[in-house]
Amino acid sequence: LGMIPNRSVFFISDGTGITAETMGNSLLAHFRNYHFHPVRLPFTDTPEKAHQALAHILATQAQEGVRAILVMTLVNSEIRKIFEDCGALCLDLFGTFVSPLALELGQEPAQAVGMARGVTSQEYRERVDAINFTLGHDDGLNDASLKEADIILVGVSRCGKTPTSVYLAMQFGIKAANYPLIPEDFDRMALPGTLALYRNKLFGLTIAPERLHSIRKERRPDSKYASLENCRYEVRLAEEMMHNEGIRWLDSSSRSIEEIATTVLQLSGIRKD
């Protein structure tokens, strides 16, 4: 095998740089035989900061002996210009797409920086409320919280309910409560009474027993809880119960948090807009 080349990629933004990094990582994922070294330059919102950033880029280009790759989300066109002529490969996310949009909409684009969602907007407050709700009701089951929830995720312990509910709150402003299915529920083979009242909010997650075993044994090695046999038993009964109760469910085994959350939204139809 040859050497895998190293290459610096600069994420430059006048805001947090999260859009630049999300988009940049999606682009870089198309190329597998490279080691990309991320350099984040957020809050590059004045010509002075842009020139400082530029000096860093030029020094890196000289050191690595190849063009730097810049992924830019810069609202201000003057600040964009500072980077355009430095010889780097410029992926100018705003410059490229804002002009055709402006033409289509018949409107001049705003040039002000700091265009992140306002912290006083309704949408923003809903997101913060949803995060606080979800953190306050992880594994909770009182009636008031279930009534307030937009969705209630059910499934065996460690099947992915918690990260999914956090992502639903953070990304989509959805109040997601969790209910772990535990051995007592399987003995009864019925949902607890409180939960049955909110059947239309329930959404199930399941997981391959082998994957559950590997997740649980990291936390509690050599426990009955983590044994493959017990994982098989719990998953089988959980699926049987969800089937009997008419709860729609999804297998989380080979899906990322983002994929699980997006699929839950799509299947349950609860997305707020």
Added chain:
Amino acid sequence: LGMIPNRSVFFISDGTGITAETMGNSLLAHFRNYHFHPVRLPFTDTPEKAHQALAHILATQAQEGVRAILVMTLVNSEIRKIFEDCGALCLDLFGTFVSPLALELGQEPAQAVGMARGVTSQEYRERVDAINFTLGHDDGLNDASLKEADIILVGVSRCGKTPTSVYLAMQFGIKAANYPLIPEDFDRMALPGTLALYRNKLFGLTIAPERLHSIRKERRPDSKYASLENCRYEVRLAEEMMHNEGIRWLDSSSRSIEEIATTVLQLSGIRKD
């Protein structure tokens, strides 16, 4: 005032569509006098699904009497082609930037779909661990958890510690613990002993008393806790204590969660790569 036009924007992806939506919202934020109506078409990963989506787009164009706006993150170029000739404004995020990158890197881009970060990767497991850690240690203060934390956020109740720590975990895989500064700490005017051991991990958040008052009174109206006078008192003493203890801090008042989290990373230098 004239009518504000309504216009459908389609976020089309063969994956979750989160990149398309993040990037699309950043672009649309340049134009303030429009009501954009988001239509999400995730998991559009076969020609059949693409043709279904296309039918939906064509019907919308006919109904609204204007071109639809498409924001696309589609890895497969054949699926992209299905949308290119429908008369809509196509913002083709991958098509536009992958070719110049391929040329620069001297490598053919991968054409496979499902390029989200693998759920078995080290990075992915670190993110899930960080989320579980953060949820398990919100407002927690035992020694084992503080030892494991990458960062410990301190500040008065409701100043933004919880959403920030969740975001740090979710987006960046950072284990963030919280410690709320409470009246007992102000009486002593010193950090609790356990916390003092981890001084190098501490990072403070503060907030304008007026904003704190408005947040707290939504939760507990007419309480002493939420009164402007008490908010002023707590914020003043918290800032005094952080100053005395040499803790770096940040004002969260007019920053979004993303901005607070990114700034904390930048100032503390703890980002893992």
